[in-house]
Amino acid sequence: MGELKKNFKAYLAAQGLKTTQQREVILDAFLASPSHLSTEEFYLKIRKKHPSIGYATVYRTLKLFSESGIAVERNFGDKQTRYEVLSDEEHHDHLVCTSCSKIIEFEDPEIERLQENVALRHGFKVLNHSLELYGLCADCTGK
Amino acid sequence: MGELKKNFKAYLAAQGLKTTQQREVILDAFLASPSHLSTEEFYLKIRKKHPSIGYATVYRTLKLFSESGIAVERNFGDKQTRYEVLSDEEHHDHLVCTSCSKIIEFEDPEIERLQENVALRHGFKVLNHSLELYGLCADCTGK
DNA sequence: ACTCCAATGAAATCGAATTTCAAAGTATCA
DNA sequence: TGATACTTTGAAATTCGATTTCATTGGAGT
Incomplete structure (x- = not known):
């Protein structure tokens, strides 16, 4: 199982x-x-x-x-x-196409690290986060 | 005006x-x-x-x-x-306290830059984005 | 099998978002 | 400035997903 x-x-x-x-x-x-x-x-x-x-x-x-x-x-x-x-320990963020609604997942450890830094600077304990980039995907850019 | x-x-x-x-x-x-x-x-x-x-x-x-x-x-x-x-050209993201609902704004050009990179790698044209870190603010961490 | 709760399905309710509609306001033009 | 053509407004109705209610059914331990 x-x-x-x-x-x-x-x-x-x-x-x-x-x-x-x-x-x-x-x-x-x-x-x-x-x-x-x-x-x-x-x-x-x-x-x-x-x-x-x-x-x-x-x-x-x-x-x-x-x-x-x-x-x-x-x-x-x-x-x-x-x-x-939500698989263990794996975080990913999203690219969301505002034209066709396609959702692409991506991971970027560097961004994660910087986020932690920001939180630290504000005395914040991060439990969760959400990062979405909205825009046009490769297929929709031309339309 | x-x-x-x-x-x-x-x-x-x-x-x-x-x-x-x-x-x-x-x-x-x-x-x-x-x-x-x-x-x-x-x-x-x-x-x-x-x-x-x-x-x-x-x-x-x-x-x-x-x-x-x-x-x-x-x-x-x-x-x-x-x-x-939304003032011209200025982006900011948010730290949201899940305990007291406080919202703190922050800017991080480095994160912005990395986001652009990610988008580029996927042939994505970013029009907008949204980044929120949810967690406990300094005041609520102890509670 | 018996008993105690938890779980289920259908329908009701909730709350925010959104639309409808008749009345009122704004801008343009003669 | 007054008439005309739309747009806007406020109140109420409607929509729509989220959430709850409630009577009934179903797990699991004894």
Whole structure:
């Protein structure tokens, strides 16, 4: 079983919560899905194979993923909350195309380091961060 | 008249829109207000001196500011949209305290430069960006 | 199997964002 | 300056995603 699945189950156990069929299904689907789906999009996807699972359950389960630390909530320009799998220790940021909505992930340790510096200068303890560059992707630049 | 006011009026003219008393009042109040007020907060503030101005007008005018380029919409953890004056060429990012909601602005040209590099590597043309560090401010670290 | 809670699904509710619509205001032009 | 043509405004209605409620169902330990 993958690390993330283990972590999530451990979280459930630790909180006195239960492993249910729905949570199993949703977790598997989540790990197999592209990142950054909105709750709605993700729900529609799940519904195809599991029509009996309700929106509320998907919604609550995604929240649980976030609370357990195996996922994070993200917010790009639109108002929908999107979820992203969070592998251990790996941070990444995003390039968001304002024309076609494509999302590209990138990592830059140097930027991370500078961020820490900034925080230090302000006596700030960073728990999380979010960096998005909005603009036109290579495909859309010409249009 | 300040640069921003000029820019906004020029924008109105260019779009065939009108300068109204409400827009004048709201613009002045906006330029004189602390950054990052939410629409609601800003509306309440304006209402004190101008009880006849409606929420919808404030809402629409803030949108106009954003469209005209003299302000930008921001979204920190909560769901409220916040507006920030955008002086020419000056970018800044944010430290957001998750405990007391304090917002500290900072600038870091080096981070900006690295962001441009990342974009270049991906053939991306950056139009805007958003960088927030969430965590505990100096005051809240001890609590 | 029994019991205690947690979990689920459908529907209701919430809150901010956004739109509608009739009335009023602004700018242009004769 | 007065008429004309739109744009703007305020209040209320609507939209839309997020979140909660509640009656019912389902895990898990005993």
